[in-house]
Amino acid sequence: MRVTVWNEGVHEQDPTMQVRYPKGMHGAIAGALRERLPGVEVRTATLADPGQGLPDEILDTTDVLLWWGHVAHDEVDDALVARVKERVLAGMGLIVLHSGHFSKIFISLMGTTCSLAWRNEGERELVWTVDPGHPIAEGVPQPIVIRQQEMYGEHFDIPQPDELVFISSFAGGEVFRSGVTYRRGRGKVFYFSPGDQDFPVYHQPEIQLVLANAVTWAAPPAERVLPAVSNPSAEWFLT
Template identity: 50%
Template sequence: MAANIRVTIWNEFYHEQHLAIVKEIYPEGIHQALGKHLTQQHGLQITTGTLYDPDHGLPDEVIEQTDVLIWWSHMKDNEVPDVLVDKLYERVISGMGAIFLHSASGSKLFKRLMGTGGGGKWREAHEKERLWVLKPGHPIVNGIGEYIELPHEEMYGEPSNIPEPDELIFMSWFEGGEVMRSGNVYTRGKGRVFYFRPGHEEYPTYYNKDVLRVIENAARWVAPHSAPPCITTGNVASLEPIKGVRRDGRGNPLD
């Protein structure tokens, strides 16, 4: 692995341009708020892109040079071209790490990787969220206490149409009583994926030091740290002699 982890932060960047309350909180966009923090962290090389940039912010050269993709989207998921989703999907399967934030669970890429439709309970009521750490020894929660408390967030609740994770890092409790699997680790092909639930655009969640610490930790953890074992697919020769006959009767399958 190179000294620098090449992180690309992709943001839909719709709400910040069309909703005054969001523009006030994130005047340069969620991607820039995250980028300014992560740029200051040792070993992370940051690139940003949005839906409205040329090539939707993800030209081929950026995709190929990305070790970790951080994705935030909500209203414009259907405007992301399928051909772009195909490229990103193949990169994750081949080893690129991916972090999906908040409503990105409804993105085309997340749903394709997870094999589910996304969605579930939700409510905007300015309520408190407490994210309980369930795996205190996991690298993603390094430097985090027993929980992260956010004074105001949008509620996402169970049952939620996301798959069971390989490891559940956070469980959220909301002031209204619901709970949500909020820090989920998956493996897809050779790539690591982390879904982190908080981050509604109308709240300053991405200025919270613990939230930023989790995203930084996750970027380091999902990055491809070493060459994974080679996985062979397709028609292959046998490792040992085979005595069977082919269905067409022409002898050994390798003849």
Template identity: 55%
Template sequence: MTQRLRVTVWNENRHEKTHEKVRSVYPNGIHAAIGEGLGTDEFDVAYATLDDAEHGLTEARLNETDVLFWWGHMAHGEVSDEIVERVHQRVLKGMGLIVLHSGHFSKIFKKLMGTSCDLKWREADEKERIWVVSPGHPIAEGIGEYIEFEAEEMYGEHFDIPQPDELVLVSWFEGGEVFRSGCTFSRGQGKIFYFRPGHETYPTYYNPQVRRILSNAAKWAAPSTREYPKYGNAKPLEAIKAKG
């Protein structure tokens, strides 16, 4: 039997508490919709939110997490720098990280990217069409040529991120903008996927194709079984001849 991946879905869980429109779309929280979309056949799913002790991201929780999902928006600044560093170290040592929508401005994503991660945006209930531009990539498995949303928030270029290792998805918006909506990166031994759609007032995380992408991404970002490299002073592998 294949061992199930251990996934933790992290969410601010603030919009759901303060905005009735968001609560009506995600009554159990955005994190619950994401986790339910992954299912239990291949994943053991746990949840963590901003207001939990240590934001729910204790050393023990992170050590039991193969892949971490991150959704944040209105309270990036409330995330403790200590917890950000804790997550950062786990990514470098192999934990996968899936950053969603407005998580582009999260402390952890900006720390990993080393750039402002800024972009253009607009809320106008406009159509979005996400094109698969790397059809052979495992994250795009089972997805057609494109995904279409009748209404989503617009993100537009320039997106101030480093050049992605791989570009999997590109968005077009009704207002004319385009955006790199599915980007992969590697940092240390960890794999990172940024996925654009998921504004809190739209039911994006119920979309079957979005759920398939998130499931694919979690499996793609799973940690390697390779031993973590040894650093520091090293003894020679062979005898070193005395000089002179």
């Protein structure tokens, strides 16, 4: 399996980020995936890289793409978004993280505004598993306790999820559909909200486990050769 962790890489320019994420959020995520999924090829990419990190040679060799974006959504080329969407529809898995709900690719795949309520005061978040039989929830404790996190709340303007895996509750009383799945074409899409740049959430083992499970779930099946389909002759309809 080949995994690409894409991060716009803008917040990493803030010196305070070096304390929380010395290798960037993408580096922390990629390191956790390498540890938890031995044998999986994991690479990172950012907006500043050639081809905005996702030239065709990278996309063509990516089975699962993880996407983190926040303040640079508009800087992502529409042509790149179209190519990523094409790959998802063809079978590439996509995992959209936190503020990526406002990314061009997620909005394009959902067909809605993907807006939500939010407040960033470093509140406690409890991530509750509501579908314990789902592969993404395998081994995940109930609940995941995140001591400080940005609050995301309803209403979350997304289509009805194919599967609701996690919901979150916050100290202020809000709830949020924090882990949802979709099928788009032949590809699987998972949105997972925990992971703000101001807090070291991606270092939590429970969060890392969810992401590793999600990568395994989203990976396309082994390539299959579909049987040839031939059109019947016109005579068949006349007999």
